[in-house]
Amino acid sequence: MExxxxxxxxxxxxxxxxxxxHRPPRNDEPDSVYDWRIHHPIDGKPDRVAVEVSPxxxxxxxxxxxxxxxxxxxxSWGVGPPGGGPINTSVKRPAGGxxxxxxxxxxxxxxxxxxxxxxxxxxxxxxxxxxxxYLAFGQANEPGGPPARLEGISFAHHAQRPHSHGDSDDS
Numbered sequence: 001m002e003x004x005x006x007x008x009x010x011x012x013x014x015x016x017x018x019x020x021x022h023r024p025p026r027n028d029e030p031d032s033v034y035d036w037r038i039h040h041p042i043d044g045k046p047d048r049v050a051v052e053v054s055p056x057x058x059x060x061x062x063x064x065x066x067x068x069x070x071x072x073x074x075x076s077w078g079v080g081p082p083g084g085g086p087i088n089t090s091v092k093r094p095a096g097g098x099x100x101x102x103x104x105x106x107x108x109x110x111x112x113x114x115x116x117x118x119x120x121x122x123x124x125x126x127x128x129x130x131x132x133x134y135l136a137f138g139q140a141n142e143p144g145g146p147p148a149r150l151e152g153i154s155f156a157h158h159a160q161r162p163h164s165h166g167d168s169d170d171s
Contacts, residue, residue, distance in 0.1 A: 032056070034137055034151055039084045047128050048075065051153075053137045054082055054122040061116040062095075063123050064147035066136035069099030069107035073127040079115050080124055087124045091115060095144045108136075110146050131155035 035054050042048035053063075065077060078089035091113030098109030117123055125135070134154045138147025 032151060036137075036153055037083075042126055045128065048126065049128070049131065050084070050087070050124050050126045051135060052082065052084065052122045052124050054117050054119065059116040059118050060139055062112070062114055062140040062143060062145075063117050064095070064110050064112035064138050064140055065123065065125050066108050066110045066138065066147060066150055066152075067125075068132050068134070069109050071109075071132045073129045073132070075126040075128050077111065077123070077125045079113065079117070079121055081120065082122045087126065093143070095140070097146055100146075112140070112147075114143065 033056055035056050037052040039050040039052060040046070040048065042050050053065075054060075067074070076087065076089045078087045078091050080087040093114040094111065095113070096109070096111030099107045100109075101107050112123065115121060123137070132155060134152050136147075136150040136152035138150040140146060141148045
């Protein structure tokens with residue numbers, strides 16, 4: 001899966017300051033290296049959700065999303081400023097693969113780019129409808145290669161899509 005689905009490469013999602021921002025459930029892993037955020041609604045569509053990922057520290061080149069291999073709800077993916085700014089779907093040197101079976105694991109697809117993510121640039125995945133049961137993120141060791149180590153979140157506790165939990169903080 002090279003490039004993106006949805007808007008043409010280089011096109012930006014225009015209505016990107018989003019209505020709600022939530023942090024996904026914490027991983028059991030205390031050494032998490034990524035900052036995850038969920039934004040919705042997107043473009044005024046209540047079923048459209050953006051997942052934002054950025055490194056907690058430093059730079060992260062060769063970033064990759066990993067999604068279930070049979071999940072087809074992706075609208076677009078790309079990079080943008082942290083906190084829900086416009087998403088540029090024209091990523092530098094896009095890479096992707098799958099669907100492939102993980103060793104002793106599920107069928108997945110992976111994709112991403114080579115811009116170095118930082119505190120000023122996040123990776124985004126935008127989907128519409130039901131969320132995947134899980135979403136993972138990692139860094140590839142080789143240009144064009146799959147991610148080597150993964151960190152993930154689960155949407156299993158959401159019946160349909162992430163929604164407001166009554167948080168007063170919204171972040």
